[in-house]
Amino acid sequence: EADIVTIGESMVLMQTMSDGSLAYAPLFTRSIAGAESNVAIGLSRLGFKTRWISRLGADPFGDAIMSTLAGEGVDVSLTTRDNAYPTAIYFKEFKGYGDPNVYYYRKGSAMSRLTPRDVEASWLDNAKHLHVTGITPALGDETGNAIRLVMGQARERGMTISFDPNLRRKLWSEEQARETLLSMIPLCDIFMPGLEEAEFLVGERSESEYGAFFLGMGAKAVILKLGERGSIGFAGDRAIQAEPYPVSRIVDTVGAGDAFAAGFLSGFLEYGELEQGDGLRKSLERANFMGSLATQYKGDWEGLPKRDELLRLLSGGRE
Ligand code: KDG
Numbered sequence: 001e002a003d004i005v006t007i008g009e010s011m012v013l014m015q016t017m018s019d020g021s022l023a024y025a026p027l028f029t030r031s032i033a034g035a036e037s038n039v040a041i042g043l044s045r046l047g048f049k050t051r052w053i054s055r056l057g058a059d060p061f062g063d064a065i066m067s068t069l070a071g072e073g074v075d076v077s078l079t080t081r082d083n084a085y086p087t088a089i090y091f092k093e094f095k096g097y098g099d100p101n102v103y104y105y106r107k108g109s110a111m112s113r114l115t116p117r118d119v120e121a122s123w124l125d126n127a128k129h130l131h132v133t134g135i136t137p138a139l140g141d142e143t144g145n146a147i148r149l150v151m152g153q154a155r156e157r158g159m160t161i162s163f164d165p166n167l168r169r170k171l172w173s174e175e176q177a178r179e180t181l182l183s184m185i186p187l188c189d190i191f192m193p194g195l196e197e198a199e200f201l202v203g204e205r206s207e208s209e210y211g212a213f214f215l216g217m218g219a220k221a222v223i224l225k226l227g228e229r230g231s232i233g234f235a236g237d238r239a240i241q242a243e244p245y246p247v248s249r250i251v252d253t254v255g256a257g258d259a260f261a262a263g264f265l266s267g268f269l270e271y272g273e274l275e276q277g278d279g280l281r282k283s284l285e286r287a288n289f290m291g292s293l294a295t296q297y298k299g300d301w302e303g304l305p306k307r308d309e310l311l312r313l314l315s316g317g318r319e
Helices: 035-045 060-071 141-156 174-187 195-202 207-216 256-271 279-294 307-314
Strands: 002-007 011-016 028-033 050-053 055-057 080-082 089-093 101-105 127-133 160-164 221-225 231-235 238-242
Touching: 002 035, 002 141, 002 256, 011 060, 028 035, 028 060, 035 050, 035 060, 035 127, 035 256, 055 060, 127 141, 127 256, 141 160, 141 174, 160 174, 160 256, 174 195, 195 207, 195 221, 207 221, 207 231, 221 256, 221 279, 231 279, 238 279, 256 279, 279 307
Parallel strands: 002 050, 002 127, 011 089, 055 080, 127 160
Antiparallel strands: 011 028, 089 101, 221 231, 231 238
């Protein structure tokens, strides 16, 4: 049984211990990360049953990812190991200002070899919701086809589907990214782009025009991330803006979008209805809060709260 299933590549993450160029960094800390498993960890900490599906190399780095996620309570039992292709790695370079730089070593990884023939019906058994991102189709045409197939299967089963475009320009060409990401919007219920991603996809427009455009493509809700200005949710004919949570110092922005997604989906899974009632506003507030919290810690997911912590912090620190 799973409240949410997510599919994607996770990697071993090496983070420099000092600011400055990777070329001169002598020391690293090792963690693991991946957009989809970050969301799974976030939701697992909030008390939801999460299932993460992937392919990893049959190597010690694959073991590290499996045991970290299992330790976080994520169901990894359907993730497979590949003897022929390795687990991917990526490096984060902190400059001391702005977003960290990211360097991927993931071409030819086990997950990048996923094809529609590998998709198993059991992946979605007894599950309510599917969360996917635009990173998986950026790994290759076949991985994209596999994700599209699973989205179709989820829809046939009556599951709800969220899609975060997670545009990663280093992984594919602009044309390919735009065409593929746009083609996935009609397959999802909840589309969660950032403002820059919306602009990349359909050109410069107002926030409400983005909402109307993506709803017109078939999404049932559009959740637009505005960064330090919070977020706006569009569902049916409503548009609700949620204020940001002020942060004193930003340490690491990588993973903030995944924390946002976990916060939003936790509200959605709890309240269900977005077109009426309080669910949309409460989900956006949680999303903003989780996103800002994630920027306060080095690492993609290490700073995410447990359920009681979230409720205490959201209610202003009172028990
Ligand atoms: O959202 C955070 C991700 O960017 C990070 O964990 C690495 O999955 C990753 C990717 O492909 O960029």
